Structure formats: structure tokens, C-alpha cells
Amino acid sequence: MGRLKISPVVKMPIEVQATTALRNAIVSGAIRAGERITEIQISQQMNLSRATVRTALHQLAKEGLLTLVPYTGWTVVSLSAEDVWELYTLRSAVERLAAQLVASTITPAKAARLTEALDVLIQECKRGDTARIAEADFGLHKTIVLLTDHGRLGFQYGLIEQQTRMHIRSSYAIIPSPKRIIEDHRPIVEAICAGKADLAGRLSEQHHLAEGEKHLAHLKRLEKQEPAKTSAAAPRSARKRAPAT
């Protein structure tokens, strides 16, 4: 009597499912940045008790996707220039660490996975579909982070990624040319695979700082052309110069 060919049912509390569905709705743009939402509205749409929805919303607030004014309401964050600066500087630090960790523990198997992810990115760049290029780009970076086998780093990276995705969807992000994307990413992967931790870390950090600064300058130009849009949400910080490296 062998094993039956039945897929296991994955049990998941409703709270967790609600959190996941709401996170996806926010990150995908189905619920827009800056939008006000209420527990009542969401509980009716999801056919769940308000308390269950409330737990989910609190979780997402902790992830930086929502802000709550007690007794008043919830707002999906809308990222200001300062938020953008925070995200790309933090991402540069996290990804520097990831590149260093993977490079210092590189194995043929890890190198193969990295090379494969880079190949996917290169193929998408040749195809030219910007959405698929962006996905492959995220995929390569996620692979580096996953190869660290560092749970907290992966968690932190996930928070940064989802906020970055939200922002890209709700703004007029500039997309580097496919040629440039390949030129930027290949040396990072090569340094990691060659076990050059210091070089890999520096290249990775530089890549994100450079892209972040370009994007920020672009946003500033857009702001000059339009009335300032009110920014809900994340703690405001004064903009600082990027760290010299």
C-alpha cells in the first residue's frame, strides 16, 4: 500500500490569507498608493469579520505598506522623495551584505543558479518587454539574497522589495536601457561567482546607489513640473547626499 497521489492541503489561518491578499492588492496597485481604506469596507469586500481584517491591516502596517491614524482610518503609503531615498540606501546596504555573503561562500551549485538568473535577465533584455525585464531583474537580486541562507536578511529584503514595487507602480519610473542593465549586473554576478566578496559588495552597493540617485533626480524634476502631491505615511526624513564609497 503506497502513498496515494493526493496533494496535501495547505492549511492556512484566514488571518494569514487575508494579510496575503491585501498585501498583494497593495503591492500590485489594485489598491492605490495614498488611498484611504476602512476596516468596514475591506471586511465587507472580503466577507470576513472586521476583527480579522483588522489583524491583517495591522500586520501590513508593520511592513510599511499602510499607516493608521487611531480611530480615524488607514492609508496606503505614498512614497515621497525622502522615502525613495530611504529605500534605495537601505537596499544598497542589504544587497551589499548579500553579495558579500554569497561570494564568500560560493559553490559551483550557487554559481550555477546565479548564472542562470543572469541568463534569464539577459534573455528578457533581448526580448525588450519592460515588465518582464523588471521581473527578471528582481528575480536575480532575490536569488542572491536567497543564496545567503540568512532568514532575517531575506525578510528585510522582502520588505524593501514590496515597497519598491509599489513605488514603481505608482510613479513614472525611468527604466534603464536593456544594454545598461546587462552591463550593470554581469560584473556583480561575475564577482560573486569568483568569490571576490569585497568587489561584489562594492559593485552591488554602487549599482543601487547609482540607480536610486538617478531615479530620485527624475522624481525631483517631475515634482518641479507638478503641484506637490501630499504624501501619506512613512516617517519623513530630510534628504541627504548619498554616501561616498
Added chain:
Amino acid sequence: MGRLKISPVVKMPIEVQATTALRNAIVSGAIRAGERITEIQISQQMNLSRATVRTALHQLAKEGLLTLVPYTGWTVVSLSAEDVWELYTLRSAVERLAAQLVASTITPAKAARLTEALDVLIQECKRGDTARIAEADFGLHKTIVLLTDHGRLGFQYGLIEQQTRMHIRSSYAIIPSPKRIIEDHRPIVEAICAGKADLAGRLSEQHHLAEGEKHLAHLKRLEKQEPAKTSAAAPRSARKRAPAT
């Protein structure tokens, strides 16, 4: 008719107060690492509804202080060697970024605050009380992070700090000599105040990696002397070598 001299009442929802009280209880060691707690037990002790306590516990789980097995119970995390590795590597990256950011935007006022925090640390090292030295040490690092004016960085640092504090309380942490502490910290502060972002970042990163590795080696020696203690909690990761720099 001018302003009355009455201090404003700081309103804080009970949920937030409960979260803060529980966080303090965990970080201070009043609730021990590895301990199992239940919503019912905590709600009775705090004289609050279980639902309120539940919200608080979920928040703290998100901060990495607790883990939940659905329908079964909550456990205060007990940090394994792998967790320690994760914390100090992540801390090294975060503090590297902080040092770089402050150094690249240094002002006389910031330099004064940093120098003051270093002076406090030096004074405590002369006094020799290890608890006060540790507090002054944390205080200096927190000052650097706060001077970045980077909300997300401060939040991330706070998570690392509280988990580190928990671990220090629940383990036989080795404390560096006061002389060594001064030798390690002074060059970091000097580099930051001199606006040398690259040097400040490297020194800061190195400081945490070196201390972390020493501590980890110490833990490994302790583990060899005792039966393995079961580790609740945080995602397990394989130990990796520290990144070369």
C-alpha cells in the same frame, strides 16, 4: 491669555501600551527566551481582553521576538548560533550605512553630539560597571543611527538592537575590556566627524563583524561543554563564514 502650564496628556491606545509592556518584558528578560506563553495567561495578568493581548503578541511576532504555532501557542524566541550570526552580520551592514550617511552629511552640531556620546562611553569605561558600559555603547551606536535622519534605518536598527539585548541577557556574553572598547569606537567617531564616509563605514562594519565572530566562537565553545539546548523560534540558517572585506 497665554498658554497654561499644563503638560499635554499623551494618548495611547491600550493595544499599543500592551505591545510596549510586553516588548519590554521580553527584552528585559522578565519573560525568558524560549518560554511558552499563552494569550489567556497574559490577558489575565494584564487585566485585558484576550483579543487586545492577541494584537500585541502579533505585533511582537512581526518584530522577531515571538513565534506562533497556530492553535497551539506562542514562544519567546531563543537565539541559536545561526540567529546570532544573522544579527551581527545584519547589524554590520546597517551600521555601516549609518556611519557612511552621517559622515557624508556631518555638521558641527552632529559632531558635537557624537563626541558627547563617545565621552559618555569613555567615562563609563573608566568607572568599570559593565551594565553601564553596555548601555553607553548602545547609546553611541543609537546616536549614529539617529543622526542619519533615516526612519527606516532607525526602525531596522531598533529591531536588531532589541533582539541583541535579549540575547545578551539570556546568554553568557563576553564583554570586551574597557580599554578595547575605547580603542574600537574612537576611530569610528573620528572618521565620521572628519567626513570620511568610506573609512567610517568600513571601520563600523569591521567592528561589528569582529565582535560578532568572537561572540559566536564563544557560544560554540559553550555548546561543546553543555548538551544542546533546543532552540525555539527564528528561521534556522546554516552558518556561513563572515564576508571578507
Added chain:
DNA sequence: GCGCTGGCTATTGTCGCCAATCGACACACC
């Protein structure tokens, strides 16, 4: 003696309802 099954207990999950708070608006007074 071992493995399986069922029942019980203890816990978290989810619900609906009452309580507390905030913001907007109307009204009264100066």
C-alpha cells in the same frame, strides 16, 4: 507490546457587539 482510534482539554481563530475617539458641521454668542 505496539499501533490505531476516539475523546477530551487547552489553546488560538473568528465572530458580532458595545465603547471610545475623531472630524465635520451647525448653531449661538460676541
Added chain:
DNA sequence: GGTGTGTCGATTGGCGACAATAGCCAGCGC
């Protein structure tokens, strides 16, 4: 017209009760 006060509606905060789940233990069959 401006300011202060009170009320109301909309929202979140907090509660206790019922539902769902997991783990443990006793009993039974082989």
C-alpha cells in the same frame, strides 16, 4: 465675521462568546 461649543456620524478600539485546531492520553485490537 470670527470664535467657541455641542452634536452627530463614521471610524477604530476593546470586549466576551462561539468555532476550529492541535496535542495528549486512554482504551482497544492485533
